[in-house]
Amino acid sequence: MDFGAGFASLWSGVLVWIVPFLFVLTVIVFFHELGHFLVGRWCGIRVLAFSIGFGPEIVGFNDRRGTRWKLCAIPLGGYVRFLGDENAASVPDRAAVDRMTAQERSEAFPAKSVGRRAATVAAGPIANFLLTIAIFTGVGFFEGRVVGDPVVAEVRAGSPAAAAGFQPGDRVVSADGEPLTYFSDLQRYVSSRPDSPIAMVVNRDGRDLQLTVTPRTETQTDPFGNTFTQPVIGLVANDQSSAFRVEELSALESVQFGLSQTWFITERTFAFMRELVQGKQDVSQIGGPIRIAEMSGQVSTLGFAALLNMAAVLSISIGILNLLPIPMLDGGHLLFYAYEAVRGRPLSERVQEIAFRIGFVLVMALMLFAFWNDTLGRA
Missing domain, CATH: 2.30.42.10 (PDZ domain)
Incomplete structure (x- = not known):
């Protein structure tokens, strides 16, 4: 009897954390990837896959244009894979592009102009900022402030x-x-x-x-x-x-409220990053999925509007993080495209390969550090 009650309590606690966490993360990831997807298609790029999560596919379907929409087992992100991408990080597969037909090459991501590639990559973080404005605007209109x-x-x-x-x-x-x-x-x-x-x-x-x-x-x-x-x-x-x-806020006042809230949180996020580099902020404040799950469960007890506000704040964080000039992230790709636009030719494949490996190490190091803070760092 005690075991059953303990198990029920544990399961209830897991649901309190996991359900709000999955809601928040799925909304943020979906809109980020939707930005890449919509602008990519607008630029004439064929989309092979739109995935929420990584790893084995749980459920999915193909749309009429051949894009595979899927939900995967590891819900810690997502990706849009374009024709010509070597992997989910949009590393170009130039060997595959060389083997394509003329029709396929016209729809491949690496074969598009630098402007179209940059617009497609930048659309993800921009979508995060637009999502934040929309959430704050909606909460302001329906809930007031x-x-x-x-x-x-x-x-x-x-x-x-x-x-x-x-x-x-x-x-x-x-x-x-x-x-x-x-x-x-x-x-x-x-x-x-x-x-x-x-x-x-x-x-x-x-x-x-x-x-x-x-x-x-x-x-x-x-x-x-x-x-x-x-x-x-x-x-x-x-x-x-x-x-x-x-x-209570009118429609116009709600939009103004959404914009001002987004600007303030963006400014404070950059200030935190600057102060972190200067040693004025405690690195223990950097959290990962475990802390986000914990906070999601806590905030959800305050109501749905509070959970939406948290999603808005995290959406900005994801947008800014992806704009950092680190290979593997959107900002790293944009840095390469800026070089290409100025020099008139892309970086060599060898240099890009080395940069992506460095970027992978940096991203993994950040994830491990965040995991440390979430667990042993708070023990």
Whole structure:
């Protein structure tokens, strides 16, 4: 009896993680690969396969143009394979292209102009950004956004805000001359300026005062117990001070909201990468599939809209990751095409082969490091 109950509990826990994880990852991968697929076909390239996942095929079908659409056993990515590709990473198979008929060569990826190849490759990451905009726009339109006035309820003792002279009841009017409408505007501004002095105007008892505060990067804990680092100044708001409420958005306002959210997360992602290289960020924050699965399960408990928001954030991350100039990734291919466009001829097959091998090693090293962080790195 105890064994049965324990097994049921374990199985329930697995479902709580796996189902949201598969939903999030499948949506992101599908739209990324759909970008490659649609632009590739528009450029006259024959698509041999559209796969969600890697490894053995679970189920699939052929469309009227001969493309094999399939779902595979390892759900950690996907690929679109074009005519003339040697493998799922779109490494060109020039020997195969040389053996093709004239008709086949006209539809082969390696035989297309550098502009068409670049457009096809870039379409994947672009689709990730468009997906993020669409998700934030949709959530904003149907769910609205939670907003609160930029009024201070509490000043943390020993915080930068306390040192700067903030007091409960202060209304933060602007930061470095930029007007602040909501408390979230203040949070967003502070989070993007670690260790940088910010000149703020606060309204206290009807008088405007100017205070200067420097955010301090601290380790924070989310409601699920996950830790992360973030610049903070130590101001706290609550419902009594800020009157938190749900603000409905029109269609146009929803699009503006989607664009602003996408821009902010993109900027913060690049800032994180820059700070990571500078040693200002903890490498333990780099996570892989296990952490994404765990977070997906946690976020799903907050509702479907929260899970969609997580998918939007991860979609940007996947788009940016694929744009890195590493062979094997989309950015590496675009780097080769840029060289070809400038020099008028592609890199030699030998150089490309070496570059792809280096890229494979780098990608595998990143995956192993992320796996380490997901498991032993957090032990």
